[in-house]
Amino acid sequence: MTPSYSVVVPTIGRPVLGNLLTSLAAALTAGPRPLDVVVVDDRPFPRRGTNAPLALGPAPVAGVRVLRTGGRGPAAARNAGRRTTRADWIAFLDDDVVVPPDWAEALERDLADAGPEVAGVQGRIVVPLPEHRPPTDLERNTAGLEHAAWPTADLACRRAALESVHGFDERFTRAYREDADLALRLREAGWKLERGARHVRHPVRPAGNLASVRAQAGNADDALLRALHGRHWRRRTEAGRGRLPWHAATVAAGLTALGAGLTAARSPARRPAGARVTAVVAGAAWAGLTGAFARERLAPGPRPGDEGFAAEVGRMLVTSALIPFAAVAHRARGAWSWRGREVPAWPLPVRAVLFDRDGTLIHDVPYNGDPRAVEPLPGARRVLDQLRARRLRVGVVSNQSGIGRGLLTTAQVDAVDDRVRELLGPFGTWQRCPHHPEDGCTCRKPEPGLVLRAAAELGVLPAECLVVGDIGADVDAAIAAGARSVLVPTAMTRREELSSAPVVASTLDEAVPL
Incomplete structure (x- = not known):
């Protein structure tokens, strides 16, 4: 049986992305299709406004999904993309390569030949150089990828192997050395790495x-x-x-x-x-x-x-x-x-726990602007005090679209937030999104903006944060930000959100040891 695979492509929005997606679409017409293709838009979020839509080119892969991660680097982008897929293998492609028409078929053979001890199969990288003159310094440096050890320009990794070492180390924020670190940790964990028969072209891009x-x-x-x-x-x-x-x-x-x-x-x-x-x-x-x-x-x-x-x-x-x-x-x-x-x-220990407000810390009263209606959920104060006693930072990340919808004023939401703090104690950070769902902001969960802002204010890395919430948007925001997550379901939690959540706890008390 052929293993299932997904394709994950981190990008910072370079125009060459369109070339890859066009070539990939052609390759998938002849070979086995992936369960999904995820393009991780890792352009930094602007200080104001929203990112322009990511240009996917004239003929991208049908059904491609775009995930925004806010400019945390290719290691974090690959991790986020991997966490949104469920295939047995994840094929990582850089946005500046082009796959040949037989790439999907060759990948299928490479994966079928990989034994159970194989964590990753690297594709060969071909760098076209000029034939009419010797290559420049830039061209030679790019051509060095042909002989590099385990570059991620085309690297298919077994999901079980990646999860055993918790993926890429997100402290590597550039497209450099994160692949070497991953390869070393996989080998130290007892996995093997192999080179496959498939190949991709890596043109020399202008610099x-x-x-x-x-x-x-x-x-x-x-x-x-x-x-x-x-x-x-x-x-x-x-x-x-x-x-x-x-x-x-x-x-x-x-x-x-x-x-x-x-x-x-x-x-x-x-x-x-x-x-x-x-x-x-x-x-x-x-x-x-x-x-x-x-x-x-x-x-x-x-x-x-x-x-x-x-x-x-x-x-x-x-x-x-x-x-x-x-x-x-x-x-x-x-x-x-x-x-x-x-x-x-890697992975880093948790240093901060970020909570959704409504349905997680307090009973969910839709579009509540009355502080008198605030009622903490059972155990919320006890859990928060336990975390504070362990010197873990705590914060709130909350969507409050009632402001953007015109149903609540900022002053009303401020009053409710003040009442929550009065009942549950101090928080190191309090981040909320006031926008309408159609505003296209980068902070409304499942976008990662609230989590990233909270981590920055607390002085920790996103990977050192745990997000606790009651719906899939809380989990998705954590995934996009590079944080861990625990879903504590309520009557509002959909069945598919429950089944796709990495970690589920029945109560807040149960979420603490997790």
Whole structure:
């Protein structure tokens, strides 16, 4: 029997997404269809207003679902997409790849060949390079994906394996190293990873002249990998040796030359010969290291007379001087972030519990604007006090569309909220959505905005939050935000919401240990 699969595509809204979805639609006409295709829109939420609708291209896959996650990075986006599916396997595709017409058929064969101990099957990545000239530095870096260990451009993962390690570590907020971390944790849990026979094309997408400098932000993720997996993380994750020691030497030489030169310039009368000599020697070392780095990057690239040769030379000279400083600065920033403490393994422990208001903490009185009608549910105060005693932060995330519908005033809702606090005690954050359901806001549950705002105000990560609610919108908001959830059903809870909830508790008291 062929295993079922779903497709999850994280995106930040790049136009190339349309190319992928068009090619995927064509591939699915010939091969087995997934249970669902989920595009996770991870564009950051605007400070005001709403995101423009995500452009899916001229011929997207029929029935594709879009999930918004608010710009928390591809690791969080993949986790959110995975949590909304129920297939045996999840095929993760990056938004800048294109699948061939036989991709679905080849995926079916790869999954059928995977033994029960296999957690993931990687597709081969093909990067088309120009035939009329040698590749540029950007093109070569992209082509490196063809030999990379476990990139997620096309990676099918077994659901049971992902859930055994709790998915991607969402502390990796860039498209960098989150795949290596996942592969290492899967192997440590006893799973195997394989390379399949299918393939995808990964065109080289345009990038600015300083793209290689911006890419050095990944050095901060290297610091997190080291903190999590020890000093031999490069060998264990098959990441290669890296250039950081050379970059550090270049930066040291450059800063030494600058410091000595300033010293010599400030005291010309004393003729500090030592400072001048140091400046010259260190400057020569910096120039030599920078020049060697530039030559190393230029040597395999376009030659004189080739298209774009002059522009490539200029790019390499400028970025070769900037990259060492950017790399060292980002690595230092990452090391400082994880300094002097043991970094907890993924998943992170719960540090905050966020409650829906109506139907979870108090009896649900539709569109209530009267504080006298507020009645806490049995055990609500006891549960909250237990959480406070355990030094867990508590908050409220509540939809109040009565304001947007014109049925309630803000002052009325404020009065009801004040009465809840009077009866149930203080809360570290209180977030509500006043919008009409048709306003298209990013805060009305099941959108994640309320949970993300609450986590930010409490000073915790969304992954360190637990959302407790009584309907599916509460659970869905938690999933989109990257938080955990417990559903405490009431008469308002639909049967399908109950069956799809990851964790269900009969009462608030039962939800506490969960």
